[in-house]
Amino acid sequence: MTTESRPLWQPPLVPPLNQELEATMRARIDGKAKPPGSLGRIEDLAVQLGMIAHPAPPKADKAVLLVFAGDHGLTEEGVSQYPSAVTVAMVKTYLAGRASANAFAAAADVEIRVVDAGVAAELPAHPDLIGAKVRMGTANAAREPAMTMQQARDALAKGCALAIAEIAAGADIIALGEMGIGNTASSALLVHRLAPAPLDECIGIGAGQDDPGMARKHAAIAKAAARSNASSPLDVLREFGGLEIAMMAGAVLGAASKRRPVVIDGFISSAAALVAIRLCPDARDYCVLAHRSAEKGHDIVLAAFGAKPLLDLGLRLGEGTGALLAVPLLRAAARLVTDVADLSDVLAGNI
Template identity: 80%
Template structure:
């Protein structure tokens, strides 16, 4: 896949979905050979997909998972029980095809592309790895801004360009995943400011913490929050975000600008979606929320975005695993529009 990161990139103008058309789409689905409403929320998903695709058929079948990886300087404050080196180790595991995301991708027939957004370490060259490293991990946001304005802008633009290139290469569903030790701490800060919500309500165990570890994590996150009182979306992103989170936000904007659904995974991907929607509100219409994460704070993001996820499996791994499990539901909902007969055709013997 080839693409360029435009230096003059700007937040795109995204066309909101036509709600009158959505009502027409609902009427069309009600007329299918089934009792109205009998397929529950799959019908809601079909309405969304049909409205996104119009006037083309809703033939959403070819999915790509983008796993964005980056490290966080905030880990210096002890927000995770795992060292930053685990990020690079997991990227190598994805590239070897041996991570949970790879297994779920194989089961769901989804291609995986891994993006080095800002891993604090060198990675081997691999055909499925895009090296877009902005820097080797963010700065420690408890002490200074995580990113410069230029770095945050470049990360957004890169995510947008990557999603756009995947779509141009044939993907019609973009799924988002991530890997980055410390990124639940970064996400908690983003959600705190952008939802907005009380900070302690946004802080969860992440990859696993005992009580002393949680005390360190809370203290570090509060220290970061007390350092800066920014509330504007781009400023919040550069002060507290991660490079992988910024690229996911850009990818969500890229999918929406090309009128393609973007499947949002769990807490961290949802924090990225929150950034994207705060930057360009109409992007919300193109987001499909895969699952309700067990990570504390995810319900806050979902409420802020008025989102009802498709699945509730007590998962909190990340990597795009929940998004991968939701992709077959998008394919099924798409086929409800394109493959299922109208009830009138059945009753009048035209089938």
């Protein structure tokens, strides 16, 4: 079957949450053996998890972090201080168990899967590496579309399938992380078009830039934005996205389609989630915003979600580090629903 005749991937059906359940869940949490509201935003999280899992009780025991890696043709324009070779080096570091994400995952009891979404190199086989490469990195979005429409759809489909496979294997929580030199530039373009927001307000220092580097980054991103007036989610993803970003967007949709919470990391993961909810607005209610990134532009994405993140620690590493730190909060919120006694039972001496 040729690419042209291949059926186009469509987003999976995402069941909308029954918003009428919110009052019921809130009353249930208020009836626990504690003053109403005394656990603050953990109570809000418990309500969200309860609504997602309904009619079953929420469960947050097994969490899996999917770290998607991909390279960006925009690095040819000098948008990063680092070469694309660093993406390969970091993938090897994850597989060796020595990256920050590995350390945080061990601390939070979260399993890691490393996914080659579009690294611009052939990676040696490794038992912990999932080969899902769509192409050897994206094209230079300042000069041409980052990928074809079919490649964008393939990346979405693969991310969706990976999340669904982890859920079929027992995952209660899907967390997202990424690695890709140049991906803050790609994310800035996505947020600019899909939030939408002024371009300059979406561009941050990424992995670190001096003043000349920031000037190059702004110029390259502006050049890319001027090349295309794309505004629909798939067109914007095709023109400016990264393969790892597209797969994260697909993973959001996959997790939501199976009624599982998906923990969104920082700026880049949030840009991917923004693509997902523009494709399927009902996916929004399955997203848990882990933290407020120090990367410029993240507040714009958070505003687009209408959400307040759980943590604000000044993080801007990526890799899923913020999402990993948030996972224990989801576990605590789920156990608030399932393990904490009702106040009525306490007062009646039924404990």
